Amino acid sequence: MLDITVGRKFLLAFQTLGIVFGDVGTSPLYTFSVMFSKAPVNGNEDVLGALSLVLYTLILVPLIKYVLIVLWANDDGEGGTFALYSLICRHAKVSLLPNQLPSDARISSFRLKVPSAELERSLKIKERLETSLTLKKLLLMLVLAGTSMVIADGVVTPAMSVMSAVGGLKVGVSGIKQDEVVMISVAFLVILFSVQKYGTSKVGIVVGPTLFVWFCSLAGIGIYNLLKYDTHVLRAFNPIHIYYFFKRNSTKAWYSLGGCLLCVTGSEAMFADLCYFSVRSVQLTFVFVVLPCLLLGYLGQAAYLMENHDDTTQAFFSSVPSGAFWPVLLISNIAALIASRTMTTATFSCIKQSTALGCFPRLKIVHTSRKFMGQIYIPVMNWFLLFFSLVLVCKISSIYEIGNAYGIAELGVMMMTTILVTLVMLLIWQINIIIVLSFACIFLGLELTFFSSVLWSVGDGSWIILLFAIVIFLIMYIWNYGSKLKYETEVKQKMSMDLLRQLGPNLGTVRAPGIGLLYNELAKGIPAIFGHFLTTLPAVHSMIIFVCIKYVPVPVVPQSERFLFRRVCPKSFHIFRCVARYGYKDVRKENHQTFEQLLIESIEKFIRREAQERSLESDGDDGDSDSEEEHSFSRVLIAPNGSVYSLGVPLLTEFRDASKSSAQASTSEEVKPESSSSPTLSDAEQSLEKELSFIRKAKESGVVYLLGHGDIRARKDSWFIKKLVINYFYAFLRKNCRRGIANLSVPHSHLIQVGMTYMV
Structure with a gap:
């Protein structure tokens, strides 16, 4: 029995790696390349500054914000923007969705029995939300905007991950052209979306060990480069190098923030895919496996770039030892396909939640597992995402421009999550106001800074994904608006009880x-x-x-x-x-x-x-x-x-x-x-029978x-x-x-x- 338990734990760990961490795990493929395309390396201090930015972004966003805070804001194991909205709707009458009854329980008054300053503040916020139609509409629009960005992520993640992995061929094969890279990427994307229907558990058994090998490869290559080139890159843990980086590069350093953001892509997928695993399993896997391997991977790339300033175009593949290049290229392409699948799975979960809550048109949903009801596949949406991913790859065909689009989609949903979790802290968790303000100011301020950088590059191809997100937002808003009008009209035109009695x-x-x-x-x-x-x-x-x-x-x-x-x-x-x-x-x-x-x-x-x-x-x-x-x-x-x-x-x-x-x-x-x-017992029994x-x-x-x-x-x-x-x-x-x-x-x-x- 003990062996079975241990075996199941290992299987769960492998599936966690493959399903939850695929996106963030492949970010070393393109982060430094996109960063240095905006702020070219003019000295070792630039490498240290960029590395320091990446290290502290990794620590602040996926570790502190998501793993230690946001994951706890789940709705009984469900994550994502609509899960947060559902959580808020249960504690306050803020829903504008049709078929909601006015007698929903005021949960805040039931949750805490002992009077406190936090409870009083929570009740005031609750009352303000329930009595303000403007705030209700604003809250719904924030949720719809965040959801549309998640769906946009489902388009741009496959394009970015696959293009970056296939682009490694330029290092190993001389003379290969970008058009050939695009054609190979198109073939991989078609294969990826074709196997989506086989479900998470079936594919998760295969992709889990693959991602484990990938993370081990990142750590191994990082340690090799650290020992071979320059261990002084460990100085990047001193944040003073971020200041030096901005002092030396000024506006270019600010532009590079859009590339730095790519190191945390997939953080939102950790939250959206939470329905498959427990909070504790995701936290432990990230802290003890994912984060150390990522840190070693970035440290190794930086150590290589300290002596090879001209190899920033393909920073990752250039830093791979020649003897391990082809195996790493193979495993990186498989990992990229897995990363793409991670975000697609999160998109399906998000659409199912929004459909159930009346904010998305009804689609056919296929449940791919008899054991786990959260594992789903939406055929129409699958081919819809494939089509727009192919359009993005063929139209832009540059990972630098796709990276800008990636940043907009990722930051949009991150900011919505920060706002909603802040509201959860105030309304439901009822924690100290200083902690709430610290969370909101630090992370919203950080995300707005990143957002200002990627918006500056909106003309470089980002407008495509921004337009896509706006279209999805309008579809969701129109569906919700029309459904609400239909329900309200049915309520007004319902038959009179007196008329029915007269009949x-x-x-x-x-x-x-x-x-x-x-x-x-x-x-x-x-x-x-x-x-x-x-x-x-x-x-x-x-x-x-x-x-x-x-x-x-x-x-x-x-x-x-x-x-x-x-x-x-x-x-x-x-x-x-x-x-x-x-x-x-x-x-x-x-x-x-x-x-x-x-x-x-x-x-x-x-x-x-x-x-x-x-x-x-x-x-x-x-x-x-x-x-x-x-x-x-x-x-x-x-x-x-x-x-x-x-x-x-x-x-x-x-x-x-x-x-x-x-x-x-x-x-x-x-x-x-x-x-x-006053009927007799026998009369009552006769009437019942x-x-x-x-x-x-x-x-x-x-x-x-x-x-x-x-x-x-x-x-x-x-x-x-x-x-x-x-x-x-x-x-x-x-x-x-x-x-x-x-x-x-x-x-x-x-x-x-x-x-x-x-x-x-």
């Missing part, structure tokens, strides 16, 4: 045996599309269930907490509401038969629970439980690690075994049962899915920009995204669709 139990039509599952986004009220079904269809089912698939800002919702039920109308109408809740990390694995079975079992439990509570309240016959009033409380889920999740769905009964009287009491408060006045028998017969008659296809159009009196956004851009995205039928796994033979257009 009577038959709903003004024929009630045919069977169950009708009407999918809609409303968590309360009667959707307007139901009125269209009543007027369009010759008959409706004897039992109607409004099914709302709702994504809540938590990573995972336990299966026992999945379904929430309530009655929509008086008992004789046989109309219920079901809210099926999923976290943004959840995988909807059940097919329609399994879903139907779970649904029926849950509704039977609901009816039994309701019958048990009839003796506790007397509210008159055929009361209506789907009240529009908001209760002052909401359900809260406490995870095993102590995290408090708001499941904020008012007036909904949640099914659990009532093992505790407190649980029974809370349930009796949530559901307003329907009962006759009668309703359960009715449900079973309806199930035997068959289940039909009623799907309303709702579109929105801007009114004629709307302003021009709104018409353009809604009628053309949003309509185009809806037309080309994954359809609701495929997304819900609804069989066509059991499906009825009705279209409806909302004017907004």
Whole structure:
């Protein structure tokens, strides 16, 4: 058993190297080359200054900021900008996304029980965020901007890594031209994105040992060059050499900051790919394996350049000993492909999170592992990233210009992460304000300094990736804006409860045996599309269930907490509401038969629970439980690690075994049962069995899915920009995204669709 445990630990360590650290591990291929293209070496002091910049950038950004601080801001193991946004949304009502209920728990007041200055400050910030629409919009725009930069990173990382590795051929093969390097890079990129579908765990077993060999090669070459050329480069640990570097080179040194930034590319991928591994495993691997090897690699390159000032064009490959050149070239190309794959994987995770939270059009998501639900592959996005990576390589074809684009994408997401983590510190961690200000000032100031350098070179090719990020941002914002308008319109146009009561139990039509599952986004009220079904269809089912698939800002919702039920109308109408809740990390694995079975079992439990509570309240016959009033409380889920999740769905009964009287009491408060006045026990049992028998017969008659296809159009009196956004851009995205039928796994033979257009 001990051997198995140790073996699994080694396997996990190898996979961590291959999946999380591929990007930052290949940065020595191009960092010095890009730096010295902007500030040429005029003496050994320039080499020491550039090396000192790289060393302290490595220590400050990936080590202190990400490994020691940002990784702890994860959302129950999920990283990335949307995970941070989800974390903030659970602690404050700042979400502008559709289908969010107003009774989300105010978690900050629950987390700390002892009054403190930090708690008071947190509550003030929380109140300001919740009451300011401008701040809510600004927060969402920051998140969308950071996410668009992550996706842009997924384009530029493969281009930069592969071009740098293949460029080593210029050192080993005389006379090779840049066009030939570009063609080889194109072939490698096609291979890279073609194997993406095989999943992280399958490929991770192979790439982990490969990256381990790569890091060992970096360390070995570094030690060799240190001993052979100049050990005095160790003086670069004295930061005074940074001052000398800027004093000697002035503006050129400032330009070179864009190249220096490349040594920390992949830091954000460490956070975004956190869903695959624990925080501790990532921290230990970086501190004891990755960082020492990187430091030795850069020290070795600098030692070589101290005596070879003219070899800065290919600083890494020129410093490789001649006898080891070809093996190192081979392993570097494999490592570059792995690094590219690291960022692509992070991009997939980010898109899945944003889709679940309503900020990205629905796409087909393939889960590549049965054991780990976070390992995904998005076919459309995979080929989309490949196409733009090829465009970038063929259009620019210079690692110096691609490096500028790389810097813009990397810095954009880094700055967004700094701002969001600062907010997490203030709102959730509630730590001392001096520590918060120190974190924000140091890292945001450092990143703004780097950003000013790369922006100066935006005309050298960076504009392509900047334009790409803007397009992605607009797609996400338009999708969120259109979805929000659609939901708000559905809420305004929902059917009146009084009108439904006037129609009577038959709903003004024929009630045919069977169950009708009407999918809609409303968590309360009667959707307007139901009125269209009543007027369009010759008959409706004897039992109607409004099914709302709702994504809540938590990573995972336990299966026992999945379904929430309530009655929509008086008992004789046989109309219920079901809210099926999923976290943004959840995988909807059940097919329609399994879903139907779970649904029926849950509704039977609901009816039994309701019958048990009839003796506790007397509210008159055929009361209506789907009240529009908001209760002052909401359900809260406490995870095993102590995290408090708001499941904020008012007036909904949640099914659990009532093992505790407190649980029974809370349930009796949530559901307003329907009962006759003081029924006898036998009458209650007969009523219960009668309703359960009715449900079973309806199930035997068959289940039909009623799907309303709702579109929105801007009114004629709307302003021009709104018409353009809604009628053309949003309509185009809806037309080309994954359809609701495929997304819900609804069989066509059991499906009825009705279209409806909302004017907004």
